[in-house]
Amino acid sequence: MSKQVIMPKPGTKIDLSTFDPDFNDDYHKSGAREALKSLQKRMRELQAMLYAQGTQSLLIVLQAMDAGGKDGTIRRVFEGVNPQGVRVTSFKKPTEEELAHDFLWRVHQHTPRKGFIGIFNRSHYEDVLVVRVNELVPQSVWEKRYDHINHFEKLLADSGTRILKFFLHISKEEQKERLQERLDIPEKRWKFSLGDLPVRQKWDAYMHAYEDVLTRCNTEYAPWYIVPANKKWFRNLIIARAIVETLEDMNLAYPEPEADLEGVVIPD
Ligand code: AMP
Ligand code: MG
Numbered sequence: 001m002s003k004q005v006i007m008p009k010p011g012t013k014i015d016l017s018t019f020d021p022d023f024n025d026d027y028h029k030s031g032a033r034e035a036l037k038s039l040q041k042r043m044r045e046l047q048a049m050l051y052a053q054g055t056q057s058l059l060i061v062l063q064a065m066d067a068g069g070k071d072g073t074i075r076r077v078f079e080g081v082n083p084q085g086v087r088v089t090s091f092k093k094p095t096e097e098e099l100a101h102d103f104l105w106r107v108h109q110h111t112p113r114k115g116f117i118g119i120f121n122r123s124h125y126e127d128v129l130v131v132r133v134n135e136l137v138p139q140s141v142w143e144k145r146y147d148h149i150n151h152f153e154k155l156l157a158d159s160g161t162r163i164l165k166f167f168l169h170i171s172k173e174e175q176k177e178r179l180q181e182r183l184d185i186p187e188k189r190w191k192f193s194l195g196d197l198p199v200r201q202k203w204d205a206y207m208h209a210y211e212d213v214l215t216r217c218n219t220e221y222a223p224w225y226i227v228p229a230n231k232k233w234f235r236n237l238i239i240a241r242a243i244v245e246t247l248e249d250m251n252l253a254y255p256e257p258e259a260d261l262e263g264v265v266i267p268d
Helices: 029-053 070-077 124-128 145-158 172-184 186-191 196-201 203-216 232-248
Strands: 057-064 086-090 117-121 161-169 224-228
Touching: 029 070, 029 232, 057 070, 057 232, 070 117, 070 161, 070 232, 124 145, 124 203, 145 161, 145 203, 161 203, 161 232, 172 186, 172 196, 196 203, 203 224, 224 232
Parallel strands: 057 117, 057 161, 086 117, 161 224
Antiparallel strands: none
């Protein structure tokens, strides 16, 4: 299998038809799972330091089509990480109150505070995806949002937040199988929404909107990863690896104890 770029350089024009959702870099399931385990062990160590140090944060953005694996990624990649230092935010259809503000208002409130990992299950990118595809606002409004987003993410980056954005890339056939499974397996049926079907019908329009996002909002300070996500075990491996590599690069360390703790004995 030939190599595939997972982290395109900023400025690259993205054509998703050239990214294979089945790509697995010649990994096998068992090898990928072993590799994931050791990455998770390291992730736990690094997260403990991030939390103790309390000066930087990490924001992880997950975007995908329905059944693309956002929930599964959160469940599997972050298992064993101390929940005290992680906040997951799922962005749904905006409320009336949220719609009465600019589109980043509701998002900014949930960016991770120092020491924390923030995970966005959907994000401000919905405002140039579902909103664009369904023309919920005029083009003159959504067209400006790519710049707004880049500036917003720069503000976060300049404020000590590292940002990683993952597009979980599944094929239309894979989505069909996963949605059908939601119907067929009683324990999964709660996840099925009839509203997912009209969205699926607009698959090509969504891919086009994603291509613009991946082209226009891929920056050095907030890069996009195009994660081949038909194979859940490969998706998990790629995301865990990107997170560990980023945390390794953040100069994390436990804070120095106060000097005058020397010789302190806890009284009876
Ligand atoms: P789910 O992730 O399955 O719980 O579904 C959440 C729904 O909220 C999806 O259909 C999203 O497209 C929708 N959603 C999220 N953000 C927005 C937004 N800014 N505008 C409109 N719909 C949104
Ligand atoms: Mg859904």
